[in-house]
Amino acid sequence: MNLNLTRRRFIKGVIASGAAATTTGVWVAANGAARPAGAVERMIRINVNGQVRTVDVAPQETLASTLRYKLGLTGTKLGCNRGECGACTVLVDDVPSYACSVLTHSVKNGRIETVEGLESADGTLHPVQQAFVEELSPQCGYCTPGQIMAAVGLLRENPNPTREEARMGLSGNICRCGSYDSYLDGVMRAAQIG
Amino acid sequence: MAYMHIGKNFVPPDVNGKVTGRIKYAEDYSREGMVYARLLTSPIPHARVVNIDASEALAMDGVFGVLTADDVYPDGEPQGTGLKVLTNEPTLVGEPILAVAAIDEKTAETAITKITVTFERLPFVLDPLDSLAEGGADAYTGGNTYVFRQGFAEEKWSQDQVASFRAGNEPTAEPQQTFAYGDLDAALAASAFVYEGTFTTAGYPHQSMEPRSAMAYWENGKLYLHGTSQSLSALADGMASIVGVPQEDFVFINEATGGGFGQRARANSIPSMAIPAKMSQKINRPVMMRITRDEETAIGGARQGFQGWIKVGFKADGTMAAADLYIVSDNGGKGGGGDAYSAADGISVLYQTEAVRFRGTSIGSNTGHRGAQRGPGQNQIAAIISPILDKAAEELGVDRMKIREINTPQTGDVGGAQRQPFTSAYMPEAFKIASEKFNYAERITRSRQRNGSKVTGIGIGQGYHNAGRSGMDGIVRLTADGRLKVHNGVGNLGTYSYASTSRAAAEVLQMPWERVDVVTGRTDRNLPITSPQDGSNSIFTNTRTNYGAAMDLLGKMKEIAAMELGGDAADYDIGDERVFKSSDKNAGMTFAQIAQKGIELGGKFTGESDLPEELNDFTKISVTRLAGDSLMGIFHDPKHNDNPPGFTVTFTEIEMDVETGKYDIVDMVTVGDCGTVVHPQGLKNQLVGGAVWGIGLAGYERHLYDPQNGLPASTGYWQSKIPTMMDTPAKIQTGWVDLPDPENPVGARGIGEPAMGAVAAAVASAISDSLDGHLFNSAPVTADMIINHVAGVTSDAVPLAQNNFRG
Structure with missing residues (x-):
């Protein structure tokens, strides 16, 4: 969970960008074609999974929308689109962040990592991914990318967490299948794999 | 029995896609020229649409069309309480009225603001008892209940009858539904302890x-x-009818489903998927309809709530002699279900009650869409009955585990309303494994020990669900390269049973798993009709079909070998992907050679003739398309005998903070009796997942409505809290009996539903234990209720309140 990212900060970001915040959870920011009057279209460069990508980003656009609908990185899931579930968790400068609650413009100087960026070029899975396979951590899999990114963020900060610390680290990610026990097993195994 | 695959872990084919993000869910797809649909949903709980003026919206640039209920149902909307694709008679807030398709969602949203819908407001009701009371509003136009094949009807009790029920007394009105067996009066007379009281259980959304x-x-x-679907072929079968397209011309694509707990099993519980289909047909463009969390909460299905009365009698030794239940179940604004009947049926099974009477009445309320949710009925009542068992144990001086053991079902027993025998039941063994793992003998001595504000509570629970559909089909194929293709129509919702049930076919043919392809994901891959993946049905039903199809294939393979190499089919055996003479292992053919010969022979060997007569139409279409290019095994599963149950036992220890009403689950052991274990990791996931659901039912999940305007106060995860990692134990210990069921070829039975019920029962039991055996007679028991109880504060909530706060 990114303690530096709050709803207040998100809303302040929206206000700063000159757009109205939506609380309805509607994907209005998904399409750059329609922009509020007065807003300025901006081509920006963002660093995603080590690649600098140039992308047309509306002022009110969330990072989740940019990743999914502009860059085709659909591994980042939207479960609620309003900061309740954690399915859209990505890393911004190593910090797990809800991509539905981050404005893309606010992270244009940041280093963004999604689940698609973890696998090596030769197809070797990241230790967290490998551990999640071995423990069969996912059930339906919809929250899995978010759980994985939260786990990767945790292990970078704390490579050998206790089970309780892992539980805290992933507590911002809901799993409706209730696979928490298997996710924790996965994190503990990932810490062993290194 | 030594198996090659059964009982072994494996890497399901889709798990890599889940950890890399590559697997695609419905919203991850896009299509050239795709436009976007948005919904206008009902802002009021009960209304009739008088007029829709979409002219201004349709004149907007970028708007392609509007779809209304009149487009979907030109001959009028179907009667009944089932959720409609779109409706002109909404009975819950959030029910879809119309859809707009536009170049993007912003434009569609803007267009919706320019549509004028004139509603005639109709009276609404949130609490079924308010509707039952004479003069109370009805949830539906034409009544407050729906009688199957007869239509809407009005069910009314006198004001006094409702008030008496709310005051805690046995309802006196005539019920809609009953079942009974045994001599109830005699059983109660023979009881040394009788408990009688009212109870409530909350409805709450599925929240996939x-x-x-x-x-x-x-x-x-x-x-x-x-x-999205939890049942690929079964749902597709129904969805084609809803859209109005011949099955042959319908391709349902569903590689992965982000959770399904009963409301994605059948097309009629998820008809909204027909909206983009009908819209696309109307405007001749691909249409994406993204559903928001608010919309999902409104139409995504919810559990039926109960307002009930129960009277239970126990003999001096703890035997449950009698159970008498009267339950008013909340049918919500749409949908419904048979939860109340299943609740009474579940008590009969789990406690082998000598005499049972059930009376039930099902009443609508203008709240969420209701329907089957994980363990419908059995799991709600599990959280109510378990603390009552503890009360009886305390009053009778019987140990709390003992009172459950002496009532527990075992092989040879019968149970439920139908007094049906079990195919097998290994609950005594489950109790033994679970109690030893939990160290019950030592743990029970900590019961009610206080340390500062913390009090230890010990809880025990049992879960049950009957699962065992038949009448489904199986298709397996051996291709010319000698690979085995198992066509599986089970949905991919996270149980991995689409793969684990396929391993029954691999087992028959002793086929290495890497030489097996599970064919699934979209219906144009030609799938058989399989059981909807609900009610803990997949593992029992679909191992039978896959095993049967593989046996048919094996017979054909041996027949071909005999034709080629002489002798009878019975003279042949298999191993190492070869068919060979039992008397001479060197005389044989490889699977690839057998398949090639079968293709050459054609006819019955390749699905071109001699199909099982009873084969379902859906499967026949698939077989016809596949015929001719591989050696095929085809099977229709006939009806099996008796009731294949799923059972679980849970022990838990909690630490209750009586100053905050919050408790920590210190330890939990949950053990399944589901026959032979097919896939240990998958079973473990069902047990821990069910545990989280049980924790939610017992302590957290409910939905609330504003009584003045009927607006939902719970529109997402935040307001209808599902358990998070911090609400659940850091480690849940799991186990299983692993003894075979005789009605299944690999010995397997289901587990998904009872995995939840046992935990709900155990947590409710532990909460009660930590508070000196206080009976809340409610699920969930929330922190505010606990605090009120400890403080001796009398709640001002309406007794038996439903869909609102209650004490």
Whole structure:
């Protein structure tokens, strides 16, 4: 969970960008074609999974929308689109962040990592991914990318967490299948794999 | 029995896609020229649409069309309480009225603001008892209940009858539904302890992580629908009818489903997927309809709530002699279900009650869409009955585990309303494993020990669900390269049973797993009709079909070998992907050679003739398309005998903070009796997942409505809290009996539903234990209720309140 990212900060970001915040959870920011009057279209460069990508980003656009609908990185899931579930968790400068609650413009100087960026070029899975396979951590899999990114963020900060610390680290990610026990097993195994 | 695959872990084919993000859910797809649909939903709980003026919206640039209920149902909306695709008679807030398709969602949203819908407001009701009371509003136009095949009807009690029930007394009105067996009066008279009281259980939404988004397009007269489903072929079968397209021209694509807990099993519980299909047909473009969390909460299905009265009698030794239940179940604004009947049936099974009477009445309320949710009925009542068992144990001086053991079902017993025998039941063994793992003998001595503000509570629970559909089909194929293809129509919702049930076929043919392809994900891959993946049905039903199809294939393989190498089919055996003479292992053919010969022979060997007569139409279409290019095994599963149950036992220890009403689950052991274990990791996941659901039912989940305007106060995860990692134990210990069921070829039975019920019962039991055996007679028991109880504060909530706060 990114303690530096709050709803207040998100809303302040929206206000700063000159757009109205939506609380309805509607994907209005998904399409750059329609922009509020007065807003300025901006081509920006963002660093995603080590690649600098140039992308047309509306002022009110969330990072989740940019990743999914502009860059085709659909591994980042939207479960609620309003900061309740954690399915859209990505890393911004190593910090797990809800991509539905981050404005893309606010992270244009940041280093963004999604689940698609973890696998090596030769197809070797990241230790967290490998551990999640071995423990069969996912059930339906919809929250899995978010759980994985939260786990990767945790292990970078704390490579050998206790089970309780892992539980805290992933507590911002809901799993409706209730696979928490298997996710924790996965994190503990990932810490062993290194 | 030594198996090659059964009982072994494996890497399911889709898990890599889940950890890399590559696997696609419905909303991850896009299509050239795709436009976006948004919904206008009902802002009021009960209304009639008088007029829709969409002219201004349709004149907007970028708007392609509007779809209304009149487009979907030109001959009028179907009667009944079932959820409609779109409706002109909404009975819950959030019910879809119309859809707008536009170049993007912003434009569609803007267009919706320019549509004028004139509603005639109708009276609404949130609490079924308010509707039952004479003069109370009805949830539906034409009544407050729906009688199957007869239509809407009005069910009314006198004001005094409702008030008496709310005051805690046995309802006196005539019920809609009953069952009974045994001599109830005599059983109660023989009881040394009788408990009588009223209870409530809350309704709450399913809240699958993936909203029910869908995308559709038409191509060359065929409809392609990307959707979400827990039952691939069974749902597709029904969805074709809803859209009005021949099954042959319908392709349902569903590689992965982001959670399904009963409301994605059948097309009629998720009809919204027809909206992009119908819209696409109307405007001739691919249409994506993304569903928001608010919308998912409104139409995504919810559990039926109970307002009930129970009277239970126990003999001096703890035997449950009698159970008498009267339950008013909340049918919500749409949907419904048979939860109340299943609740009474479940008590009969789990406690082998000598005499049972059930009376039930089902009443609508203008609240969420209701329907089957994980363990419908059995799991709600599990959380109510378990603390009552503890009370009886305390009063009778019987140990709390003992009172459950002496009542528990075992092989040879019968149970339920139908007094049906079990195919097998290994609950005594489950109790033994679970109690030893929990160290019950030592743990029970900590019961009610206080340390500062913390009090230890010990809880025990049992869960049950009957699962065992038949009448389904199986298709397996051996291709010319000698690979085994198992066509599986089970949905991919996270149980991995689409793969684990396929291993029954691999087992028959002793086929290495890497030489097996599970064919699934979209219906144009030619799938058999399989059981909807609900009610803990997959593992029992679909191992039978896959095993049967593989046996048919094996017979054909041996027949071909005999034709080629002489002798009878019975003279042949298999091993190492070869068919060979039992008397001479060197005289044989490889599987590839057998398949090639079968293809050459054609006819019955390749699905071109001699199909099982009873084969379902859906399967026949698939077989016809596949015929001729591989050696096929085809099977129709006949009806099996008796009731294949799923059972669980849970022990838990909690630490209750009586100053905050919050408790920590210190330890939990949950053990399944589900026959032979097919896939240990999958079973473990069902047990821990069910545990989280049980924790939610016992302590957290409910939905609330504003009584003045009927607006939902719970529209997402935040307001209808599902358990998070911090609400659940850091480690849940699991186990299983692993003894075979005789009605299944690999010995397997289901587990998904009872995995939840036992935990709900155990947590409710532990909460009660930590508070000196206080009976809340409620699920959930929330922190505010605990605090009120400890403080001796009398709640001002309406007794038996439903869909609102209660004490």
